[in-house]
Amino acid sequence: MAYYILDNCIECGACMNECPEGAITEGSPYRIDPSLCTECGACAEVCPVEACMPMPEKAEGAK
Ligand code: SF4
Ligand code: SF4
Numbered sequence: 051m052a053y054y055i056l057d058n059c060i061e062c063g064a065c066m067n068e069c070p071e072g073a074i075t076e077g078s079p080y081r082i083d084p085s086l087c088t089e090c091g092a093c094a095e096v097c098p099v100e101a102c103m104p105m106p107e108k109a110e111g112a113k
Contacts, residue, residue: 052084065093
């Protein structure tokens, strides 16, 4: 399990700065490396558009 970033990401970079694992990389949208993510939720807390989600099913359904 890992957090995912949805397509509504506005590429603000807030999550990348907050991630304690360095699991987030720049992109369109930004990406989370599932092998590094510990599901701490820090990215979801700072995301202004709620693009960081813990459920892969939701990530697929929101496209
Ligand atoms: S849940 Fe935590 S470890 Fe995973 S990408 Fe977000 S900030 Fe990084
Ligand atoms: S905080 Fe949200 S909108 Fe900003 S880069 Fe991360 S996922 Fe995208």
